[in-house]
Amino acid sequence: MGSILLTAFALMLIIEGVLPFLMPALWRETFRKLIAMSDGQIRFVGLTSMLAGLLLLLLVRH
Numbered sequence: 001m002g003s004i005l006l007t008a009f010a011l012m013l014i015i016e017g018v019l020p021f022l023m024p025a026l027w028r029e030t031f032r033k034l035i036a037m038s039d040g041q042i043r044f045v046g047l048t049s050m051l052a053g054l055l056l057l058l059l060v061r062h
Contacts, residue, residue: 020027034042 019030037045
């Protein structure tokens, strides 16, 4: 279980690093827009992201 968790974490870091590596200006602008959002909007984005990840995980595992 620990090995799978570390693998998943490593893949997440790789995927998260692609945008700032390839398009740093777009990444910076995205964070500027994020800062302007309210807490509720940020929570909605986080919830949507988690639900999309959960759905994708369920689709892949079945």
